[in-house]
Amino acid sequence: ETGVTQTPRHLVMGMTNKKSLKCEQHLGHNAMYWYKQSAKKPLELMFVYSLEERVENNSVPSRFSPECPNSSHLFLHLHTLQPEDSALYLCASSQDLIAVKETQYFGPGTRLLVL
Amino acid sequence: AQKITQTQPGMFVQEKEAVTLDCTYDTSDQSYGLFWYKQPSSGEMIFLIYQGSYDEQNATEGRYSLNFQKARKSANLVISASQLGDSAMYFCAMRPDSNYQLIWGAGTKLIIKP
Numbered sequence: 184e185t186g187v188t189q190t191p192r193h194l195v196m197g198m199t200n201k202k203s204l205k206c207e208q209h210l211g212h213n214a215m216y217w218y219k220q221s222a223k224k225p226l227e228l229m230f231v232y233s234l235e236e237r238v239e240n241n242s243v244p245s246r247f248s249p250e251c252p253n254s255s256h257l258f259l260h261l262h263t264l265q266p267e268d269s270a271l272y273l274c275a276s277s278q279d280l281i282a283v284k285e286t287q288y289f290g291p292g293t294r295l296l297v298l
Numbered sequence: 299a300q301k302i303t304q305t306q307p308g309m310f311v312q313e314k315e316a317v318t319l320d321c322t323y324d325t326s327d328q329s330y331g332l333f334w335y336k337q338p339s340s341g342e343m344i345f346l347i348y349q350g351s352y353d354e355q356n357a358t359e360g361r362y363s364l365n366f367q368k369a370r371k372s373a374n375l376v377i378s379a380s381q382l383g384d385s386a387m388y389f390c391a392m393r394p395d396s397n398y399q400l401i402w403g404a405g406t407k408l409i410i411k412p
Contacts (some may be wrong), residue, residue, distance in 0.1 A: 197352060226402045239399070285331075286348060289342060
């Protein structure tokens, strides 16, 4: 199943670096999500896009900057990160946002280590 | 408050046995959806099964079934004839009608013993 792809799969960066995470979905979905999964913490929703419009920004620090150029692609731009930002970053998509039955399909994630 | 509780941090199960993973939820919404996901050590979150609050029958998908008890607000996942490949983290999640965000449980780590 390659419905949602993410690159890179692993990333090591220094606190002064700038990098970007990429997510692409091949499912024809209209909504896309970024999640952060830290060790021993529940999944945290970071950003939600619907039809390329951002609909949610869950008090995420400005060092994380999302971009959704079209309904198939989602980026997360990273700059001046902190060691506590080290985590697994998961991208997901769903057909829409409205119905309770909307299933989110996830990519394989990017494991980020900030040194 | 809207909340998902998974009370089993970890479980060991013998291969080929059935396993039940517990999930209770709390919401005041009448309409909601319940989801189970599997996360192997590779990291990908894999959708397993969905149950709607108005669905009269328990959902089934292959070896997975959802034991939905609405009055008790529980949505336990049952895996029949467990396999070594079932070893993973399992997450229960809820999508209430009043909030498009999924509410996640803390997960249960399942280890299948040969």
